[in-house]
Amino acid sequence: MTIVEAATFRIVGHSLRRQAMELVVQALIYLAALVAISLILLIFVFVGRQALPVLISPAVHEEVTLGELFLPQEYGTSEVPLRYVWQPVSVDPKYSLMPLFLGTLKVTLVAMLLATPLAILAAIYTTEFAPGWLRETIKPVVEMLAGIPSVVLGFFALIVLATWMQERFGFDYRLNAITAGVALALAVLPILYTVAEDALGAVPRSYRQAALALGASPWQTAWTVVLPSALPGVFAGVVLGFGRAIGETMIVLMASGNAAITSWEFAEPVRTLSATIAAELAEVVFGSPHYHVLFFIGLLLFAVTFVLNWTGARLVDRLRRRLAGVER
Amino acid sequence: MSLRGLDRSFILLSGLAVLLIVTMLAIIVGNVVWHGWEPISWEFLSGAPRMGMTEGGIFPAIFGTVLLVLLMTIFVVPLGVCVAIYFSEYANRQSWLYRWTRQAVNNLAGVPSIVFGLFGLGFFVQFVGGWVDQQFYEGKLTYGQPAILWAALTMAVLTLPVVIVSVEEALRSVPQSYREASYALGATRTQTVFRVVLPQALAGVLTGGILAVSRGAGEVAPILFVGAAYYLPELPKRLNDQFMELGYHIYVLATQSPDVEATKSLLYATVLVLLALTFLLNLTAITIRARLRVTGGLR
Known part of the structure; x- marks a missing residue:
């Protein structure tokens, strides 16, 4: 070589x-x-695998059928009809999901009704009116709020907020949908605010200049020009916040009272879907119908939040496209 | 009221919204610090719970939390960095892989924490753990039960999007000219990514890791069924041991204590420790990020 x-x-x-x-x-x-x-995919498959028997297993169907999960039943007497009952641990287990749906809906509704206006107003103030130094202070504050572990918010709601609200508003029950909803609002506020603030900040300055030049007042500009332009983004924040609220567990587990009651009364204890899983899965017999129903609830939560997140992402995309190509 | 006055009052209203948010944060933090400060002592931080958790300390819970997040970091940071590198350096934006991965990460971020708990139980504990027992322990129950390893893996899945977002942002802020210079000197893509781009984005990796740890330390719902224990006389020594955890400890003290009033002061102190831990971590991450943006050394 x-x-x-x-x-x-x-x-x-x-x-x-x-x-x-x-x-x-x-x-x-x-x-x-x-x-x-x-x-x-693994999350879907492995939660789905344990949820599947609810749909197809004859052994599970001996104790609970799909109809019993969703449709009204005749549990009570003819005088006192009981249509929807969640009572999985009893001699004759009852698995109606309706009280849990209703509970989740009530708590989520309270949280969203409080958090949405607050977050949007705060976002408007931050992007449109706040002086620079204040803007730079608000953001870390909101990040701090987002950084509070939900178990701490749950603790606060359980120990402090519940007592305070009962004294103030005279609730019959210390823990109820309203108290849990207020605490939950604190958990969803940061995501709502952040997405809304991003959307408002992305609106080109020329929009504002045009509005002001036409004689609009600062608030008119913010409210009738900037906010509508950013609406898909703001709406995305609401959708994402909603997804977060539905899935949030520790706050509602600790502060909602956890009674599966079917009513529209907001000042009563409620039991949500997520809290039901958290409270019951640890004590349930592996492979029992109850076990599979809890995974089925998990699959429902997964599906709902999946759709909500997908919608939220779509909305953000749409906003980006709408504002794309406009001179800043 | 004149238009101008009306305008003013609306602006004031929106300012009040900000004030309300700040006040609420202040009330929560203030309340916890006020009540939680006093019971904190060296004995509280270094001792084990005693007398049905009405006395003693929380050392096992602190130890368990730290061990959990450390294990989690080992899993989540390398994977998160690799996915972020894929997004920022390798992916073709038009490819199906890019769009699917992006969608998957977005959706992962929105999965409710309790569903991660179900997943951890169904996948890690029962499926993977069961398989390990079959293969290596002749079916004897060893890894097929709730354990700190499975809790750390579950938490790693949950915090993956946090790491990816943070690292990707840092990678993207590395100027294109750095890459071009590297290529011009004959470096390959791997060399460019790992010796030029990634070192520049190291602060982003750090931020991502810190945020993930902060998130992992605060989440309770995912570990309810995959390894967190109510009370353990001993610290976890093996990967298949159960563990105590700060957040779970708070939940237990707040909801399952036979005498809430007796445990209240220790409960407050535990909350203060957890809150201080997560705040400190978040603050560090925010500071690093802010400094990066200000110095602009990367842009």
Whole structure:
């Protein structure tokens, strides 16, 4: 082997090794992306796997059918009709999901009704009227609020807020949908605010200048020009906040009273879907109908939040496209 | 009222909304600090619970939380960094893989925490753990039960989007010219990514890790069924041991204590410890990020 040949051999070998290395790293990076995709699929498959018997297993159907989960039943007497009962641990287990749906809806409604106007107003103030230093202070404050663990908010609602609200408003029950809803509002406020603030901030300055030049007052500009332009984004915040509120567990588990009552009364204790899973799964017999029903509830939560998040992302996209190409 | 006055009052109203948010945060933090400050002592931080949790300390819970987030970090940071590198450096924006991965990460961020608990139980504990027992322990129950390893993995899945978002933002803020210069010098893509771009984005990796730890330390719902224990006489030593955790400890003290009044002061102190921990972590992350933006060394 001549010197030239040996040198060529080494260089080719080196570059081959380099290329192989290149390919291995690239493969690993793409693998990571595939892992990210497979995680969401795995969640669906492995929650679904334990939920499936609710749909197809005859053994489960002996104790609970789909009809019993969703449709009115005749549990009471003819004088006192009881149509929807969640009582999975009893001699004759009853699995109506209706009280849980209603409970979730009530708490979520309270939270959204409080958080939405507050977050939107605060976002308007931040983007349109706040001086620079204040704007830079508000953001970390909201990030701090977002950083409070939900178990701490639940604790606060249970120990402090519940007592205070009962004294103030004279509720019959210390823990109820309103108290839990107020605490839940604190949990969804940051996401609502952040998305709304992003959307408002993305509205081009020329919109505001045009409105002001036409003689609109600052508030008119904010309310009738900037806010409508950013509406898809603001709405996305509401949708995402809603998804967060439905799935939030520790706050409602601690502060809602956890009684599965079917009524529209807001000042009564409620039991939500998420809190039901959290409270009951630890004590349930593995593979029992109750166990599968709890996973079925989890699958419902997963599906609902999936749709909400997807919608939210769509709305943000739409806003981006709407405002794209406009001179800042 | 004149138009001008009306205008003013609306602006004032929106300002009040901000004030209300700040006040609520102040009330919560103030209340916890006020009541939680006094019971905190060295004994409280370093001792184990005694007398049905009405006395003693929370050291096992602190230890369990730290161990949990450390394990979680080992899993989540490398994976999160790789996905972020994929998004920022490798992906073709038009490809189905990019769009699917993006969608998956977005959706992962919105999955309710309790569903992660179900997933951890169904996948890690029963499926993976059960398989490990079958293969290596002759079916003896070893890993097929709630354990700190499964809790850490579950938490890693939950915090993955946090890491990805933060690292990707940092990668994107590295100027394109850095990459071009690297390529011009004959570096390959791998060399460019790992020796030029990633070192520049290190602060982003750090921020992502810190935010993930902060989130992981605060979440309770995902670990309810995958390893958190009510009370343990010993600290976890093996990966398949159960563990005590601060957030779970708060939940237990607040809801299942036979005598709430007796545990109240320790409960407040525990909340203060958890709150201080998460705030400190968040504050660090915010500061790093803010400094990055101000110095603009990367842009």
